[in-house]
Amino acid sequence: xxxxxxxxxxxxxxxxxxxxxxxxxxxxxxxxxxxxxxxxxxxxxxxxxxxxxxxxxxxxxxxxxxxxxxxxxxxxxxxxxxxxxxxxxxxxxxxxxxxxxxxxxxxxxxxxxxxxxxxxxxxxxxxxxxxxxxxxxxxxxxxxxxxxxxxxxxxxxxxxxxxxxxxxxxxxxxxxxxxxxxxxxxxxxxxxxxxxxxxxxxxxxxxxxxxxxxxxxxxxxxxxxxxxxxxxxxxxxxxxxxxxxxxxxxxxxxxxxxxxxxxxxxxxxxxxxxxxxxxxxxxxxxxxxxxxxxxxxxxxxxxxxxxxxxxxxxxxxxxxxxxxxxxxxxxxxxxxxxxxxxxxxxxxxxxxxxxxxxxxxxxxxxxxxxxxxxxxxxxxxxxxxxxxxxxxxxxxxxxxxxxxxxxxxxxxxxxxxxxxxxxxxxxxxxxxxxxxxxxxxxxx
Ligand code: SF4
Numbered sequence: 001x002x003x004x005x006x007x008x009x010x011x012x013x014x015x016x017x018x019x020x021x022x023x024x025x026x027x028x029x030x031x032x033x034x035x036x037x038x039x040x041x042x043x044x045x046x047x048x049x050x051x052x053x054x055x056x057x058x059x060x061x062x063x064x065x066x067x068x069x070x071x072x073x074x075x076x077x078x079x080x081x082x083x084x085x086x087x088x089x090x091x092x093x094x095x096x097x098x099x100x101x102x103x104x105x106x107x108x109x110x111x112x113x114x115x116x117x118x119x120x121x122x123x124x125x126x127x128x129x130x131x132x133x134x135x136x137x138x139x140x141x142x143x144x145x146x147x148x149x150x151x152x153x154x155x156x157x158x159x160x161x162x163x164x165x166x167x168x169x170x171x172x173x174x175x176x177x178x179x180x181x182x183x184x185x186x187x188x189x190x191x192x193x194x195x196x197x198x199x200x201x202x203x204x205x206x207x208x209x210x211x212x213x214x215x216x217x218x219x220x221x222x223x224x225x226x227x228x229x230x231x232x233x234x235x236x237x238x239x240x241x242x243x244x245x246x247x248x249x250x251x252x253x254x255x256x257x258x259x260x261x262x263x264x265x266x267x268x269x270x271x272x273x274x275x276x277x278x279x280x281x282x283x284x285x286x287x288x289x290x291x292x293x294x295x296x297x298x299x300x301x302x303x304x305x306x307x308x309x310x311x312x313x314x315x316x317x318x319x320x321x322x323x324x325x326x327x328x329x330x331x332x333x334x335x336x337x338x339x340x341x342x343x344x345x346x347x348x349x350x351x352x353x354x355x356x357x358x359x360x361x362x363x364x365x366x367x368x369x370x371x372x373x374x375x376x377x378x379x380x381x382x383x384x385x386x387x388x389x390x391x392x393x394x395x396x397x398x399x400x401x402x403x404x405x406x407x408x409x410x411x412x413x414x415x416x417x418x419x420x421x422x423x424x425x426x427x428x429x430x431x432x433x434x435x436x437x438x439x440x441x442x443x444x
Contacts, residue, residue: 003053005033011049012042019043035059035079060252062262064203064228064289066093066130066181067157073129075230075289076263081253084315090263091312092283093290094304095130095159097267100137100146107146110296111153117301122319122344126305128156130181132267132292133171135162140170147171151178159183159205159292165192169199176200181290183207184232190217194224203228205265211247215259229262230289235269238279242286249287263289273300284308318370319344325394326351329360333401336361336443338429338436339387340408341368341376349433357437362399366390373408384417391422406439 009029020041022028031037032053039045039053063077073093080086096114098107111131118127131150135143143162150158151174158180162168172180182200184207185193197204206221206229208214218229233244245264251257266283270276273295283291284307295301313319323342328351340350342365354361366387368376376382391397391405403424407414409431418426430439 003033005030008032008053011045011053013044013046015044017044058258058261060256060261061249062227062229063090064230064263066159066179066203066290068177068179071129071155071157072179073157073290078249078287079253081249083311087314087316088312090289091308092288093129093157094280094284094301094308095132095157095290095292096128096296097132097134097292097294098146098150099134100143104149107149108153111150113296114156115154117296117298117305119298119302119305121306121309122348123321124309124319126309128301128305130157130159130290132159132161132183135160135164135167135171138164138167140164140167143167143171144174147174151175157181159290163189165189165196168193169196172196172200172202176202179203181205181230185217185221187213187217190220191224194221194226197221197226197228198224203230205230205232206262207232207234209234211244211251211260215257218259218262231260231262231264232267233264235267237269238282241266242282245283245287265290265292267292268294273297276300277304280304281307285311320370321347321365323365323367323390323394325396325399326363326365327360328354328363329358331360331362331399333399335359335400336406336440337364337396337400337404338362338406339364339366339391341366341371341373341382343368343370343372343376346372346433350436353433353436354440357440359440359443361440362396364390364394364396364405374410377411377414382411384414384421387414387418388421391424409435 009026012025012029014025016024020028059077061076061078064075066073075090075093077090078088098110118125131154133146133150158175158178160168160171160180161183168182172182179202182197182202182204184205186207204226206217208217214231248260248264252261266288268276268279270279276293276295277300280291280293320342321344340346347365350363368381371381404427405424406427406429409429412428415426
């Protein structure tokens with residue numbers, strides 16, 4: 001049973017030495033109870049207390065790292081069922097299946113297309129995470145050669161798929177430095193696969209058709225000393241798969257059921273590309289740590305990356321841009337000056353429309369705690385006073401020779417007060433950003 005913060009506190013040294021990074025032992029105990037820190041951060045716990053506290057201090061879903069260096073993928077360590085309860089921390093890894101039987105040309109082209117799957121959205125780079133190389137040939141030489149080509153051609157993380165432990169071992173040894181994810185330990189090869197994962201210090205996928213079988217296998221494998229596991233409950237239809245992913249998450253979080261306290265993987269089965277994207281989207285929403293798919297056209301992948309970005313954004317901290325004056329296009333001292341809030345989605349929507357107008361302009365992003373225009377205005381975060389202040393502090397006065405500012409149509413009501421506060425003449429712009437290009441055409 002999970003221990004409360006006070007139960008944990010009773011077992012700590014109670015010296016408040018702060019070496020764990022927390023001001024008191026009680027504060028540290030509360031964080032352990034909330035499963036936000038590991039007991040190892042306190043160097044003074046007695047061995048007896050350690051034993052008792054071990055299960056209480058582990059995160060309910062283990063954090064598993066695939067790959068090495070800056071681009072490594074970390075999945076798991078989630079603490080809530082629903083994003084609005086707190087936040088989701090480690091975004092679902094998105095990977096693409098490549099079979100080792102493709103011709104050299106097709107193989108190389110597919111890797112190149114996957115490497116290019118990077119986009120910019122609301123000021124952030126969003127990109128894919130891994131290549132899942134599958135041994136379809138059943139031949140060691142072919143698979144090993146394919147691994148070499150992926151290593152030479154891509155910096156993405158790697159997942160190696162083979163049912164044959166010997167083939168997998170040889171291929172994984174080549175990629176050892178990249179700490180590839182190995183796929184997969186099953187009932188009939190558990191020991192051999194666990195041994196390879198242990199020797200290479202690689203994370204391992206455990207695959208079984210039922211959750212009971214999965215739990216049995218993870219216990220066997222951890223007893224062999226392999227801790228970094230990813231769970232695969234096998235190929236199912238979408239409803240069954242989402243149901244099982246949800247059950248695994250629930251059992252890990254609500255029941256602290258250690259045998260299923262690992263991140264999960266889902267491999268799409270849909271053959272039709274649109275269907276496959278919808279299937280992958282469902283897995284990202286609930287609750288896959290990694291999704292592997294075949295479709296790799298940018299128009300197919302961008303919606304998935306966008307969905308992931310939205311789900312894995314802290315709901316209490318909206319994406320924000322730096323509050324300042326931005327130059328868009330070729331600006332002069334006569335360029336128009338628009339103001340909007342610092343909510344990323346709002347700012348980039350306005351920016352895109354200004355760019356589309358092909359008229360150089362300044363946009364003042366006014367600090368409004370990352371809220372959109374109407375919400376910020378209603379919450380009194382986007383007022384005549386705040387806009388006037390940001391206008392002054394942005395240095396825009398030195399960049400333009402006029403004193404006219406364009407405000408969003410929805411806050412026309414601020415006009416008189418803003419003129420009074422800033423000394424600038426206010427022009428009311430369109431309510432929707434889509435009206436900006438035609439509005440700017442009339443700018444003199
Ligand atoms: Fe207490 Fe240990 Fe933290 Fe020191 S390091 S304050 S003893 S919990």
